[in-house]
Amino acid sequence: MSLLIDAACGSHIGKIRSNNEDNFLFADTVLPEENNGQNEPLSFCCALKDDICLAVFDGMGGGEFGEVASYTAAAELRDLVRRTPHPSDVTAFLTECTETLNRSVYEEAEHREARQMGATESVLWLRGSSVYACNVGDSRIFGLRDGRFLQISQDHTDEAFLREHGILRKPHLTQYLGMNPAELRIEPHTVHAELRAGDIYLICSDGLTDMVEEDRIREILGSAGLASACVTALIAEALQNGGKDNVTVTVCRVLEGASDRAADTPQQAAQTDAPAESGAVPFLKKIWNTLTEQLEPPRSGKN
Numbered sequence: 001m002s003l004l005i006d007a008a009c010g011s012h013i014g015k016i017r018s019n020n021e022d023n024f025l026f027a028d029t030v031l032p033e034e035n036n037g038q039n040e041p042l043s044f045c046c047a048l049k050d051d052i053c054l055a056v057f058d059g060m061g062g063g064e065f066g067e068v069a070s071y072t073a074a075a076e077l078r079d080l081v082r083r084t085p086h087p088s089d090v091t092a093f094l095t096e097c098t099e100t101l102n103r104s105v106y107e108e109a110e111h112r113e114a115r116q117m118g119a120t121e122s123v124l125w126l127r128g129s130s131v132y133a134c135n136v137g138d139s140r141i142f143g144l145r146d147g148r149f150l151q152i153s154q155d156h157t158d159e160a161f162l163r164e165h166g167i168l169r170k171p172h173l174t175q176y177l178g179m180n181p182a183e184l185r186i187e188p189h190t191v192h193a194e195l196r197a198g199d200i201y202l203i204c205s206d207g208l209t210d211m212v213e214e215d216r217i218r219e220i221l222g223s224a225g226l227a228s229a230c231v232t233a234l235i236a237e238a239l240q241n242g243g244k245d246n247v248t249v250t251v252c253r254v255l256e257g258a259s260d261r262a263a264d265t266p267q268q269a270a271q272t273d274a275p276a277e278s279g280a281v282p283f284l285k286k287i288w289n290t291l292t293e294q295l296e297p298p299r300s301g302k303n
Helices: 065-083 090-112 159-165 214-223 227-240 266-271 280-294
Strands: 003-012 022-025 042-047 052-060 121-127 130-136 140-145 148-151 189-194 200-204 247-256
Touching (some): 003 022, 003 052, 003 227, 022 065, 022 247, 042 227, 052 065, 052 200, 065 090, 090 121, 090 130, 090 189, 121 200, 130 140, 140 214, 200 214, 200 227, 214 227
Antiparallel strands (some): 003 042, 003 247, 022 052, 052 121, 121 130, 140 148, 140 200
16 A cells, blocks of 8 residues: 655744754755744655655754754764664664764754753654654654554653652753764664554654644644644644743644655655645645734843
8 A cells, every 4th residue: 555645844933032043954955054934844755765764953052052953863863864764673763863863952052062061862763554753752653543643752861750849940951962972872762563544643843742742743734634624723723821941842633645746855855835625735835924014023142
């Protein structure tokens, strides 16, 4: 059975932050190191012939360093995937990539004399009838199948310790890209599962999950239709609920059968603004632009 992939990615600066510390890998594309998010979501629709890699990174470090960390990781992963687009062992490859990304971010932090520079990493890899996930940090990966909405990723935080001791603060990361490899071992969480038609996958920064309840995320994923519509609706929900952080969302829908309008690769599809269902893309662009204009707040510095 042939599978068709409808995917979209959006990154918004939010309503409080003065810059965007999130980044992504989508159809061989990453955001520039200095960016204020996107003017509109990226999307593609293609047959699953070759491997597809999708990823989200959330930088941390304050000042300019969060965006440096997320860009360093995204660009490094893009280069690694370009060099090895069809690894023999995907799980081992993603683990090795995470180690390389961790070292690259750490070395960049040393070069810039940044003491607290790092990034989360959440990666989804599609191949044939398989889906692979790999993550460090708290940027989450979810799957929706037959009405069941499950978190595939694992949060690497001290939340359990905080709950046990009654401490009220946002959990700190216990694993992230940028740790000193000579002192701490990076241990990504990996998953390998069967890929099925009808599946919907979501990769997102905590700018979404901190602002939108999981039940609402599930509802939007199950009812919004096109991946582009899902991305637009999820980001809109996060902004309407406060938009306290940058929010980056990638949605991937797995469909059955081929399509005459589907491109052979994500890169070809993204260049032609697919999926090109009648009126869908211009309509979504209008929604995105309206959100950006109407929900744009006065900017303040980072917390």
